[in-house]
Amino acid sequence: MEHNSHPMEERRTMRADAERNRRRLLDAATQMFCERGLDVGVGEIAQQAGVGRGTLFRNFPSKEHLIAAIVVERMRESIARGREALESSDAGEALFDLIEQSVGRQQTDRALFDAIAETWLANDEIREIHSQLIGVLDALVQKAQDAGAVRTDISAVDVLMLIKGVCEAVASFQHVNHDVVLRQLDLVRSAISASGVQRPLRGSPPSLEDLEQAKATQGAAAPAQAATA
Amino acid sequence: MEHNSHPMEERRTMRADAERNRRRLLDAATQMFCERGLDVGVGEIAQQAGVGRGTLFRNFPSKEHLIAAIVVERMRESIARGREALESSDAGEALFDLIEQSVGRQQTDRALFDAIAETWLANDEIREIHSQLIGVLDALVQKAQDAGAVRTDISAVDVLMLIKGVCEAVASFQHVNHDVVLRQLDLVRSAISASGVQRPLRGSPPSLEDLEQAKATQGAAAPAQAATA
């Protein structure tokens, strides 16, 4: 037995040190990406994790795979927090809290959302998880709307974009005073809350497809285009 | 002519072809940065402009200088549009329009705001222009507040961050359906409009200094510095 597990199965067990190193890599990379953006070098990451570059590339076939792994991990966490929020009795507050939490977590994380945006189509796993995330958010928004806390003409995608907006705005003026962030969050709250709605939003509440389809149309154009002078 | 102009003065006149090439470079770079982000190579830019790399580097001592030049140009345009908006009789609408315009212009421009964020401290000229921009925006917000269209507890910086947020959110999910953008703009409008204010914003209206000071604390790490000029 002993090599009992079929070799064709996914790796059954990793050697303890291997697993530990993988974790270290993930942690170091997460931290460094968050602090310094997506283009920190793999060498630096490996060093920070206390392993050699070879180890990094055995665990993650390419830098992109590493990024993808981190993104997946983070999104799983987000989904978990979303599910938790769904349990709350006050859906409105739960939603606002979730938004605030998300921004707070990403506030110092320059790169994570970037990574999602850049890789989400490239990787099936990420697509899948992303749609789960939207699903949870959608349920929460729905619940908050039913509770009368949130205006009824918005969708989870709208909310997601608001969150991303705040994250990005904050990130790009690095380390703004925390008050500024709180104010932005208050403004978001004011934007989506049910009371004080004066005019309906243009268009109709977008769904996940509205993002994916859009992305597809321009996927081809990216690398091409020679000069033509 | 007289080489009348002192040689130490700024270049008085450029040779016609030189000026034309500079313009081409600027245009090509603007377009490419907007479409494909800040890390398109200088070679490609030069090629697209139909000149050699040498020409590029004579006009702009480094890639960063090129970026800075573009940013300055764009910001000047923004300021002009802001001044125009100030003339309007309906300050509220003028402000909303300006926001919508700004987002619209940047919608396909992945990189411009990035560039501002990354270079604004490094380059005195950009700092100066940026503060002018805030000034104009401030006047407009003020006027809209006096007209009762905009809630009184926000500042130009708040508005700027909102604009940036929408731009970034849109940019990172590249080419989202235009409806989604309009909805975000409506949400912003709803957030900052005077009617329907339910609760005051936390903290106090931030000023330009709140951004700069924040930036300064971490400025040490910046890449600039060598560029004395």
Next chain:
DNA sequence: CCGTAAACGGACCGGCTGGTCCACTTCACC
């Protein structure tokens, strides 16, 4: 026209990046 300084462009450079390879170490099972 002609002379010349300005402008040009692309060959070239050093450095850095993501990614590969393989001699060596370590774990885990007997």
Next chain:
DNA sequence: GGTGAAGTGGACCAGCCGGTCCGTTTACGG
């Protein structure tokens, strides 16, 4: 403890990047 496979790490590679240099071309005043 012995043994072999799994795991390791750093030397190494190719390609790309921003930036320089210099022989050639071009605009433009006379």
